[in-house]
Amino acid sequence: MQRWYSIHDMERDGKVIGSVDGVRAFHECHPGAVYLHHGQQYEIRRLDIDRRRVEAAPANLDYYTEVLAEKETEILEQFESIDLEGYSVKLGRLKVTEQIREYCKRRIFGQDRLGYFLLDLPPVLFETVGLWLELPGELREAVEDKQLNFMGGIHAVEHAAISLFPLFAICDRSDIGGISYPRHPQIGRPAIFIYDGYPGGIGLSARGFRDIGALLERTEKLIAVCPCDTGCPSCIHSPKCGNGNRPLDKEAARRILAFLNGRWRITLRPASVRPKTPPPQPGPLLPAVQPAVEPRGRLFFDLETRLSAEEVGGWGRADKMRLALAVIYDEERGVFETFAEPEVDRLLETLLAAELVVGFNVKRFDYAVLGAYTKKDLGGVRTLDMLEEIHRKVGFRISLNRLAGATLGEEKSADGLQSLRWFREGRVDLVEQYCRKDVEITRKLFEYGRDNGHLLFREAAGNKVRIPVDW
Ligand SMILES: [Zn+2]
Ligand SMILES: [Zn+2]
Known part of the structure; x- marks a missing residue:
């Protein structure tokens, strides 16, 4: 496939x-x-x-499209199992079958559904690795006793848990798939599957399996702190949902997670009670919510703004451009972190706590944007601004895109103006993807320069020229 x-x-x-x-x-x-x-x-x-x-x-x-798919998963082999209070978590090989039958057009602005269109495609089949939660039937009864929608609850838990994967494994939420069953035919009980979206698996769900306790805690917290009433894109909605985000029940999800984390006790029939075994490796878990001032190693950093230079009266007014979001890659922890405007304080603390912040044009631009949010002097952030270094060497400024193109054979995924448009259209997911890609390119350029002592760029005549660097 x-x-x-x-x-x-x-x-x-x-x-x-x-x-x-x-x-x-x-x-x-x-x-x-x-x-x-x-x-x-x-x-x-x-x-x-x-x-x-x-x-x-x-x-x-003025619209985008999303497919609606019927998905099924078959368990081919179980590798490992952890028994927890009243439920168990497994890791194994899965066969996923997806049948895409129709797609929906949605207006970019406001996301109204403009219509459904049938498709005639063969099923997609692939084998991968996934984790799954086997839940007791009594949980379903207990949730339904509260007049809540159990299917909507497990579906919401699946979405929210998947959305947290990028916090502890380098991935995009679209690298992970999920399917929830009120009753899985092989297991005979409710189940939530979370699997690698690539044939053969790429180690993401295995990582989730190892950190399952922390993943479920974080998922519960994500839903608990989201101020929406019935679910929103920050908690239980998924832009990749094959069922058009239906059904979803935030309150049911809250109950189910409370059960999974041992905070909601229900009566289990003897057959459902299993001895509890400890997780295989208690080890380091998800980056927990840390005090922001904890020291950090090397961070790669970029941000996107809400307004364009034109709208604020020129690049010199970067302090008026406002933060859309910022992305950091923490090299030591191997994780990307995203900060939206309300989290700007934590972002500033994090930058100040870093041993080194590596960025491209960060001193003149990014720090000027952030300067609007703080009285602190961002000159105190230990920074390697690659553009500044290059400018010093060659006497002129070169765009990140041109350097990346000549040095890495890679290009940015979009441009700043497109990012502004996406932000306005509510596609924060695309802005985040774009910003993350820039951070990745920044990191690769840094590493290339460090390992080779130079970067490359293409002159107007077309020949590649070396720019010596010494970071
Ligand atoms: Zn929400
Ligand atoms: Zn879904």
Whole structure:
């Protein structure tokens, strides 16, 4: 299944603009899909499965598309099992089958559903590794006794837990899939599956299995602190849900998590009570909520703003541009962290606690944006500003994109203006993805320069030139 599909721009003589794997091809490149590539929208005209070819054309549409899929998972092999109070957690090999039958168009602004459209696609099948929670039937009864929707509850727990994965494994939430069953045919009881979205697995759910206690605690907390009434994109809604985020029941999720974390006791029939075994490895868990001043090692950092330079009267007014979100990659812990505007204080504390903050043009731009939020002097942040270093060496400024293109053969995934548009359209997920990609590029450039003593850039004439660096 993991074979690549090439995407062709039919308005540029079929030029190849990218490629996607088989699973993503069905999700994002079915006929009628709106596909985003480097910030440009493409409308998919044709998906040729035999030739593994996607035909697309640039478009300018006010909607995006999402598929609705029926998913099933079959347990092929169980590797490990942990028995906890009244339920158990397992890790094993799974076969996932997805049947995409229709897609929905949703307005970018406001996210109204504009209509549903049928698709005629064969099922997608792949084997992967996943973890699953086997829940007692009594939990379902207890939740339903409270007049709550049990299916909506386990579905919400699945979404919220998946949304936390990027906190402790380097991944995107779309790298992880999930399926919830009020009664799984093989287990005969309710179950929540969380699995790696790639054939063969890539170690993400195995990591979740090891940290299951912390993952469930964090999930409970995420839902508890979210101020929404019935669920929102910050807690239990998922942009990737194959069921259009239905059903979801936030209160039921709260109950179920309280049960999982031993805070809500229900009566279990003797058959459901199992001896409790400790988790296999208590070890270091998720980065818990730490006091912000705990010292940090090397951090890679970038931020996106809410307003453009034009809107605030020029780049010199960066202090008026306001934070949309910031992303940090903590090298020691191997995690990305995202900070939205309300968390700006914690962001500032974190930067100040770092041994070194590595960024690109951070002193003149990012710190100027953050300066609006604090009286503290950000000049005190130990910073390696790669652009400043380069400027010092060559006497002019070079964009991150040009350096990355020549040095790494990689480009940014969009540009700042596209990011502003996404933010306005409520697509904070895309802004976050974009910002994270920039942080990744920053880190790779830093490492390349450190290991090779130079970076590369392409002169107007086309030849590559070395810029010596010594960080
Ligand atoms: Zn919420
Ligand atoms: Zn879902």
